[in-house]
Every structure is written in structure tokens, then in C-alpha cells.
Amino acid sequence: MSWFDKLAETFLEDNRYMWMVEGLGNTLLITIGALAIGVVIGTLIAVAKYFSEDNKKLRLLNWVCDVYTTVIRGIPMTVLLLLFFFVIFASARDGIPVAIAAFGINSGAYMAELIRSGINAVDKGQMEAARSLGLSRGQAMVKIIMPQAVKYILPAIGNELIALLKETSVAGYVAVVDITKAATNIRNKTYDAVNPIILLALVYLVMVVALTRLLAILERRLRKSDGK
């Protein structure tokens, strides 16, 4: 049997390539959902830390943020996922929402640092100028600091997105059929141990290369807008 026949048998019989397509759908769903949650959590934590660091009244808030980032960053993603599925949401049937939550909450801890360093990269004279005009700290954050921090933050979020996409390959641990799990399922069904994995690797590679390209274009645009 030629390699092509083997490929046809592995992927075309019973429309098994559709397993991969559906798995890819879940992979993207988890990645994008987690990214959205991560950005929201990351922004909240970064802003909370920015305001609470030099304010004794908000010490508790600062502490909560520190605990969150320490705990999340101290637990491997796979273990966190297992914790979410088998302990925290033990009654959950559908693994996808749980996976989105777990990856999102994990990502949020890393995003918080990215966003915080983006905020800190904005010259501190900007905050002073805004405050001297009478803007509150919140108003200054929204109108003056964030719009400038975005150009430092966006490329970093792009890198986080790529890391996140690859990280979701462990979602299969909690009964989610992502593309990695789909490839495993095909292997188990067909006893073709090689081709599903090679295809799987190629799909990830293509997605990451495409995202990297998009990111480079984005960064170039941002740098251009810097010149004005």
C-alpha cells in the first residue's frame, strides 16, 4: 500500500479529516475565548496594581492581585486544567467552557504583567500632565495612559496568543476534543501512528507562522504611527 493510499485510508475513510476540522474549531474556540478572558483579567489586575501600589488604602487589593499571579504562575497549565475540571467544576459535563475558563484565568496572570509593563513604559510625565489639568487618575488612565500603552502591549499580547494556541493542546486531558485529541483519536482508530501527528504538527506550525506574520505587520503599523 502506497503512502497516498495510507493517507486516504487514515483521513478520508469515514470522513475522519472532519474530526481534525472539528478539533481545530474547538482549539480556536478555546484559544480565542481564553484570550478574551485573559485580556480582561490582565487589564483589571494591571490597573488595580497600578493604583494600589502607592496607596495604603488599597493594600488588600494589591495583596489579592499578588496572590492570584503567584498561585497561577506557580501551577503548571495542565495541573490547573485538571484542578478546574475535576475539583473546582467537578460537576461540569462539557469540558470546553471549563477549558476556556482555565486557560483564560491562567493567561490573565501573564497578561497582567505584560499590560503592567506597557503601562509603565508610558512616560510618567503623561500622568502628571493629565492630573495637573484636573483629570482623575481613572480619567487619565482611560484617555491618556492606555491609548499610549496599547502600542507596547499589543505585540506582547500577540506573543501570548501564540503561546496560548500551542498550550491548548493539553485540553484533551479533560475530555475536550481539540485538534490534538482529534489526531490521537484518529491514531487509535486507524493504528496509523505517524501521519495524524505529522499533520497535527503542520497545522500548528502554519497557524503560528501566519500569526507571527500578522503580528509583524501590526508592529510595523504601530511603529509608523509613532513617527507622527
Add this chain to the structure above:
Amino acid sequence: MENNVVIQVRNLKKNFGQNEVLKGIDMDINKGDVVCVIGASGSGKSTFLRCLNMLEVPTGGDILFEDANLTSDKVDLNRHRQKMGMVFQQFNLFPHLTILDNLTLAPMMLKKLPKAEAEEKALALLERVGLADRAKDYPGQLSGGQKQRVAIVRALCMEPEVMLFDEPTSALDPEMVGEVLEVMKDLAKAGMTMVVVTHEMGFAREVSNRVVFLDDGVVAEEGAPVEIFDNPQCERLQSFLSKVL
């Protein structure tokens, strides 16, 4: 003359950790005053100015402005800051906004001025500093001198009671110092109350009505420019002037 006082500073102290930068400063700034604060670097003059609008939070003392004590916890600082314009050494224009948006942001946001009205006022003030044609440009396209003139206009758009200048010409190329001082001179002539931290002794002598010499966190000497520059009393001022003049 009590009702003519704009800012009263009483026993103002500021420490950075163990370092005592301001050791108890008293000062009255009256309506129409142009007070120049001079002194060696490290004398606390910038810190003093930044305490006036609470960008630095004083360690002790009072700052009375518009019947409120700004150092009190209960005071609405944002409201009072609207009445105190500030101009920074590094300009601190908002680089992501056009010149016009830099000028109209605070009036529209805080004074709820309609856009058209805010822009009209901003353009009129820009005209006065000779930059009306740059309204649609971004700060990055302007020279240092132009940026600082815009920064002055940005503060003026809020119609402040008093303007604070923190070494406004120190970051400028020498050939651009004149155009900024010219704008400040016009402002002084128009009766604006100004507190100016500066190394420009010519400006201090010519424009101010009072010069304050800060040394090591205290007011070492103050008086009319003629007295300060032509007849300095304390030794530290004499030695400072001999170095800068």
C-alpha cells in the same frame, strides 16, 4: 489685602525618605504676582512647585487655595487643579492626540464645554502664540519651543487662576528659549498670576515682581528683583549669583 492672596503656603515640609527636601516654607502668592523661584539644583525649588498642586504630597504644612487646604484628605483636588495650570520642563504634551485635541481634552471633559466652543477658544489662544496653523499636527511634528508654547496654551485653556512653571526652558535648545519666554512675558503683562521655577535670571529680573531664593529647603532670601540681583544679603545667594550671572 487678604482677599488678594491666591495661594498661601504655610510651613511646607517634604521628605523623601530620610532626605529632608523642604524644611518649612512660608509664602503668599498674591493676585497678579510673578514669583520667580531660583536656587541651585537640589535646593528643593522644583519640589516646592510640585507641592503647590499636590503632584508631590507634602510631608507637613498647609497649602491654602480657593478657601481650601489642599493638603487635607477631604479636599477635591481634581477640582482645584483645574484652576492651577502647570507647565513642565519636558512639555508632557499627549503624543497620541493632535495639538487641538491636546488643548480641548480637559475643557471638554471637565468643564463640559461643547466641542465647537472649546476648539474656538483653543484656536484663539494658539493664534496668540503664533501656532494656529499647527492645530491639526501631532506633538512629534513640533520643535521643542513650539511644544512648550502649546503646553502653555493647554494650561491656559482651563482658564486657571495661577500658572506654575517648572523650569519651562531648561529642556530647550538655546535658540528656542526666547520664544517661550516671550509668551510667558505676555502672560505676565496680561496680569496672570505666575510661579516660575527658572534658571533664566534675565527673565526673573525683567518680568517678576518678586524673586525667592531657595537654599537647602528653606527660603534663604526673597525680595524685589533689584534687591535680589543688585544687593544680595546672604552669602549663599551671593555665591549662587556669582556662578550663574
